[in-house]
Amino acid sequence: MSLKGKTAIVTGYGGIGYEVALALASLGAAVIVAGRDREKGEAAALKIAGECAGAEVAFEPLDLFDPSSIRRFADRMIASRGRIDMVLCIAGLMMPESLELNRAGVERQFAVNYLGHYELVGRLMPLLSGAPDRRVVTVSSIANRPARFDLEDATAARGYDASISYALSKLCCLMYAVELNRRFPDVTACCVHPGLARTMLFGRSRGFAMGLLRAIFFVFPFIRQSARAAARPALYAATSPDAVGGAYYGPMFTFMGPSRRALMPMRAKNAGLRAQLWELSERLTGVNYG
Numbered sequence: 001m002s003l004k005g006k007t008a009i010v011t012g013y014g015g016i017g018y019e020v021a022l023a024l025a026s027l028g029a030a031v032i033v034a035g036r037d038r039e040k041g042e043a044a045a046l047k048i049a050g051e052c053a054g055a056e057v058a059f060e061p062l063d064l065f066d067p068s069s070i071r072r073f074a075d076r077m078i079a080s081r082g083r084i085d086m087v088l089c090i091a092g093l094m095m096p097e098s099l100e101l102n103r104a105g106v107e108r109q110f111a112v113n114y115l116g117h118y119e120l121v122g123r124l125m126p127l128l129s130g131a132p133d134r135r136v137v138t139v140s141s142i143a144n145r146p147a148r149f150d151l152e153d154a155t156a157a158r159g160y161d162a163s164i165s166y167a168l169s170k171l172c173c174l175m176y177a178v179e180l181n182r183r184f185p186d187v188t189a190c191c192v193h194p195g196l197a198r199t200m201l202f203g204r205s206r207g208f209a210m211g212l213l214r215a216i217f218f219v220f221p222f223i224r225q226s227a228r229a230a231a232r233p234a235l236y237a238a239t240s241p242d243a244v245g246g247a248y249y250g251p252m253f254t255f256m257g258p259s260r261r262a263l264m265p266m267r268a269k270n271a272g273l274r275a276q277l278w279e280l281s282e283r284l285t286g287v288n289y290g
């Protein structure tokens with residue numbers, strides 16, 4: 001497969017984001033690696049360019065926790081690019097040390113994992129609409145069934161539980177892809193989950209449960225797959241002619257394996273809940289997809 005002539009934006013240059021960007025560049029796509037740390041981002045872009053002769057790879061600063069950074073990123077893209085073919089919303093974090101709200105009052109995991117990507121894609125819609133085969137890929141998780149579904153948790157208005165906020169943000173990534181595809185059927189919007197991958201995600205998470213999980217990973221390292229293998233569902237959704245808009249893909253054996261359709265939680269199939277999420281996202285970001 002050749003992606004020559006196509007341009008992809010990949011958020012996050014961490015474990016899975018790096019592998020996705022590398023694979024897209026190796027297929028000939030021009031890749032914009034978007035992230036919040038210039039030093040890490042430029043190093044990732046340089047490394048990818050070094051591994052793929054002739055690849056066009058550039059870093060662009062983007063902090064998904066900061067709406068003004070998202071707006072500036074989109075403005076730069078609109079000023080410098082005629083069209084974007086795919087946006088891969090990979091960046092994320094899980095269970096940080098403490099509750100943090102951004103200037104819009106949105107909790108960090110909800111803001112970075114989900115809402116920042118909603119705003120990013122919304123602002124990039126004019127560029128996506130110029131592409132004949134436009135794709136948007138979001139990343140969920142096997143942990144996408146929050147103990148309660150309460151959109152108030154987006155702003156931690158009724159208290160804060162880091163694991164519920166993570167699960168809610170990951171469920172919203174899935175609900176969003178389904179709803180984006182329903183509202184804009186000409187955008188192939190898919191959601192994926194990577195199973196369990198050996199990346200920095202768990203190392204940066206806090207809390208007793210995460211400590212226990214890290215101990216389990218130490219004793220049984222084989223229950224996690226490499227970041228490269230974990231990137232496969234996202235690559236499938238972004239590039240396969242067989243990828244279906246609104247579908248959910250993940251590894252065949254839940255934690256690992258080749259990509260296939262994954263089981264969608266009932267809440268993601270609920271049109272009423274998806275409409276609620278869309279309305280909240282419009283309200284919190286001020287971005288209307290039109």
Ligand SMILES: NC(=O)c1ccc[n+]([C@@H]2O[C@H](COP(=O)([O-])OP(=O)(O)OC[C@H]3O[C@@H](n4cnc5c(N)ncnc54)[C@H](OP(=O)(O)O)[C@@H]3O)[C@@H](O)[C@H]2O)c1
Nearest residue numbers: 012013014015016063064065091092141196197199200201
């Ligand atoms: N690893 C797994 O087993 C697993 C399982 C299920 C789902 N996932 C999902 O897969 C995705 C990728 O995670 P990973 O495993 O590759 O983790 P990772 O290695 O920790 O990478 C996460 C990336 O997100 C970036 N990021 C964090 N906050 C950001 C912000 N405010 N603005 C822009 N970028 C930001 C990080 O950049 P910095 O280094 O600058 O912080 C990093 O590049 C995440 O959405 C995660 O929820 C992973």
